[in-house]
């Protein structure tokens with residue numbers, strides 16, 4: 001503009017500087033270089049989002065990538081337990097947080113690594129929780145990562161919204177389970193991502209079936225799989241199914257999720273390599 005004095009506070013013109021939407025994106029520490037940030041979302045808690053996050057991270061680490069997990073499920077953190085981590089994260093001289101590193105090399109930050117007692121409940125209001133998640137991105141020394149997976153809080157509320165607005169998320173993986181209720185709520189999560197201009201990389205149906213150990217027949221314990229229908233309706237081109245597998249509960253209870261041999265998520269993993 002011809003008569004612009006660069007001081008918007010004493011100018012009433014409606015120029016492009018004033019109308020351009022301001023970005024809420026936050027920056028990580030200057031030593032941090034993250035190539036891809038992937039959120040794992042679910043419309044509803046209890047579908048196995050943390051399991052899917054842990055399996056994806058472990059598969060990518062197995063392929064030789066540098067991987068981190070930011071456990072943003074602040075009120076229900078399960079990631080450290082799945083990787084057998086009980087030590088605390090600590091701060092360096094500059095007050096930056098050093099994440100814990102699992103046996104398979106995956107770097108992890110979670111509220112459970114900073115609470116005095118991992119059984120203590122987190123009774124914080126939304127803005128405080130969102131602030132902690134932002135700190136886990138800004139103030140953690142992640143160094144160089146090929147993939148940072150974010151175990152998002154369930155639902156489409158205040159905290160997931162803040163994460164979508166503040167972190168440069170490259171794509172999401174949607175966690176679901178074979179139930180009508182969950183399928184309906186999944187659509188909300190997908191719509192939220194679309195409204196935030198975030199790509200949906202794929203969907204995973206957890207507890208999709210149980211394989212009979214004697215005859216190999218697939219039993220639809222929680223009802224027939226809905227994943228193909230969801231993928232078609234929501235135009236998601238990649239999906240995987242995880243069965244109910246006693247090896248999974250054994251591995252998570254033992255803190256050794258990286259011992260799971262079956263690559264149930266290979267379709268999603270392949271896609272993550274090319275996005």
Ligand SMILES: Nc1ncnc2c1ncn2[C@@H]1O[C@H](COP(=O)(O)OP(=O)(O)OP(=O)(O)O)[C@@H](O)[C@H]1O
Pocket residue numbers: 042044045046047048049050051052076078154175206207242243244245246248249250252253
């Ligand atoms: N497919 C599965 N087979 C066997 N056990 C499973 C399976 N999925 C989840 N589990 C077990 O259920 C428990 C809860 O899983 P997980 O933490 O992933 O889900 P959640 O925290 O309830 O859900 P979300 O992370 O979506 O809020 C874990 O102990 C896990 O081992």
